[in-house]
Amino acid sequence: MLVTIGDRVSKGTYSVHSRFRRVVNFRSGSRLVSVVDSSVGPGPVNIVAEGIDFADASDLRVETGGIALDHEWLAFEYPNIYCSRIDLKGADRHTLYRNLPTLKHALLEASSPRSLAFLLEPKRLERLRPGFERALAAHMVEGVKRVWAGDITSGVRMIAGCGFGLTPSGDDFICGMLVGLRTAEKFCGRDLSRTIETVYRAAETESFLSKAFLFLAYQGSVDARLKALVRSLALGDRAMMRQCAQSVISVGETSGADTLTGLYMTLERYA
Amino acid sequence: MRIVGRIRKGEYFDSVTLMTVAKEIAGMAGVTDAAVVMGTRENKAILQASGLLTPELEKAGDADLLVAQERRSAP
Numbered sequence: 001m002l003v004t005i006g007d008r009v010s011k012g013t014y015s016v017h018s019r020f021r022r023v024v025n026f027r028s029g030s031r032l033v034s035v036v037d038s039s040v041g042p043g044p045v046n047i048v049a050e051g052i053d054f055a056d057a058s059d060l061r062v063e064t065g066g067i068a069l070d071h072e073w074l075a076f077e078y079p080n081i082y083c084s085r086i087d088l089k090g091a092d093r094h095t096l097y098r099n100l101p102t103l104k105h106a107l108l109e110a111s112s113p114r115s116l117a118f119l120l121e122p123k124r125l126e127r128l129r130p131g132f133e134r135a136l137a138a139h140m141v142e143g144v145k146r147v148w149a150g151d152i153t154s155g156v157r158m159i160a161g162c163g164f165g166l167t168p169s170g171d172d173f174i175c176g177m178l179v180g181l182r183t184a185e186k187f188c189g190r191d192l193s194r195t196i197e198t199v200y201r202a203a204e205t206e207s208f209l210s211k212a213f214l215f216l217a218y219q220g221s222v223d224a225r226l227k228a229l230v231r232s233l234a235l236g237d238r239a240m241m242r243q244c245a246q247s248v249i250s251v252g253e254t255s256g257a258d259t260l261t262g263l264y265m266t267l268e269r270y271a
Numbered sequence: 272m273r274i275v276g277r278i279r280k281g282e283y284f285d286s287v288t289l290m291t292v293a294k295e296i297a298g299m300a301g302v303t304d305a306a307v308v309m310g311t312r313e314n315k316a317i318l319q320a321s322g323l324l325t326p327e328l329e330k331a332g333d334a335d336l337l338v339a340q341e342r343r344s345a346p
Contacts, residue, residue, distance in 0.1 A: 018283035114290065129297060131304035131341070135321040139313065161311030161333065164293070165286035168309055206333035207309065253286040 001050055002066065002074055004082045008044035008221050009033050014060040017208065018166075025209065026060040032212035033060060035069070043223035044084035044216050049074075084221035086179075088186045091234035096187060096271055102238045103229075103264050106245035111257035116169050119144055119261055136163060140170065147177075148269065152195065156202035161210070169258040171210040174203045175217035176262025182220040183230055183263075184270035192270065225251065226259065233267075272303065273344050276325035278310065279336040289336075296340055303341045310335040 014026035014033055022037045034040075035047045035054045042048055047067060054069055061068040066075035104120055111117040118124035118137055128134050143158030156174060163169030177199055185192045200218040205211055216222070222230070229244040236244070248256040284292075293307040306323055308314040310331030318324040323339040331337055 020283075020285045112290075129304070132306040132317065132321045132323055132339075136306075136314075136317050139317050139320075158313065160313065161309070162313040162317065164290060164308060166283055166289065166309065167286075168311060168314065170313065205311065207311070208334065210333075253290040255286055 001052070002076050003038060003048040003050050004042045004046070004080045005048075005076065006042060006044040006046045006082045007084050008216060008219075009047060009062055011062050011064065014062070016058045016060075019055065024054055024057055027208060030208075030211065032209070033062060035060065035067075041224045042082035044082070044221035045212070046082070046223070048082075082224065084216070084223070084227070086183065086186075086220065086222060086227050086230050088183070088231065088234050091187065091231075093187050093271065095236075096234050096267070099233045099236070099238060099241045100264065100267060102241050103233060103245055103260065106242050107249065107257060107260055107264065110246055110249045111261075112254050114164060115254035115257035116140060116163070116173055116261040117257055119265065140173075143170070144173075144265070148265075152198045153202045156199050160203040161205050161207070163254075163258070165252065165255060165258075167207065167210045167213060167255065169254055171203070171205065171207070171214060172255045172258035173262035174199065175213055176259040176264075177266045178214070178217040179220070179222055179226065179230065179259075180263040180266025181270060183234075184267055187234070187271045190270075195270075225256075226263075229260070230263075272322075273342045274323055274325050275340045275342060276323070276328040277338045278328065278331050279338065281334075282336060284336070292338075296338070299340075301343045303343060305338075305340045307336070307338050309333060310337045 010031055012028050014028040017025040017027040022040050024035045026033045032045050038050050057069040059070055107117050113127045125137055143155045146155030159170040161168050181192045181196045203214055225248045229248050232241040232244045289307050297305040311333045328337050
């Protein structure tokens with residue numbers, strides 16, 4: 001059965017882009033839709049399916065009442081639309097300030113040594129292999145330094161497309177920055193739209209997946225794990241926040257941790 | 272030292288797989304440095320800075336997977 005459909009899933013006909021164990025990505029022009037199992041969970045462009053073998057599907061058609069996977073029609077029995085916007089009603093800055101150090105601690109404790117968490121604790125650089133890994137880290141450090149010094153365009157250009165993974169670590173970091181800026185706007189009441197625009201424009205990439213994820217983050221659309229984390233940062237206690245952080249960090253080898261590093265560093269500076 | 276570079280086009284692997292492969296390559300006998308990354312402009316710049324960019328890898332695009340290794344030359 002179909003469990004949820006993301007609020008950014010567009011109607012249309014899609015072809016398979018890439019397949020993984022728990023996710024099949026479909027593409028139509030610049031639009032992405034991912035059919036995922038419930039362990040991945042809801043997201044802005046995710047269709048969560050349970051008890052359906054979608055691993056070999058090649059074509060997807062999305063309509064109002066359901067989807068067709070390789071022409072097999074699957075109706076939404078109980079239409080459940082996942083809202084990817086973060087609602088922070090009732091949030092206060094004091095809770096955020098109290099919880100931010102817990103987020104940093106969770107990141108340093110649970111993230112892969114090859115994640116960008118070295119930006120929070122430089123001694124982690126010693127764990128990287130000499131050669132490519134250290135050159136990559138130095139490149140990231142310089143890019144981030146430029147961003148925080150106010151040279152956003154040149155810093156983001158250095159970070160974008162940089163690092164390990166199908167969506168490179170730098171792109172995940174920038175997604176975290178964009179979500180962090182959107183969140184900071186809600187806390188501090190400042191208009192950060194020019195900064196958001198500058199970051200997004202500088203992060204241009206030819207990678208279809210990175211482009212799709214950056215666009216969603218730019219629009220403030222996030223998956224359920226990240227949404228729960230941001231809400232717990234603003235509204236929850238430390239135990240809940242730690243649990244939500246671990247859930248995000250478990251995404252991919254470094255993707256979740258890289259996104260959280262960008263989010264944390266941005267909130268620390270802008271919120 | 273000898274640099275060996277390969278491009279895998281149109282194949283997508285999750286980050287856990289990519290990291291595992293990179294670790295295995297780096298641990299192989301005779302390999303002194305290795306990278307398994309997507310062929311973005313910035314990754315190619317870092318490969319160049321660390322001496323791992325070959326003329327073939329230079330031609331790769333953002334969606335291509337690059338596998339680069341530095342190997343000790345046979346005596």
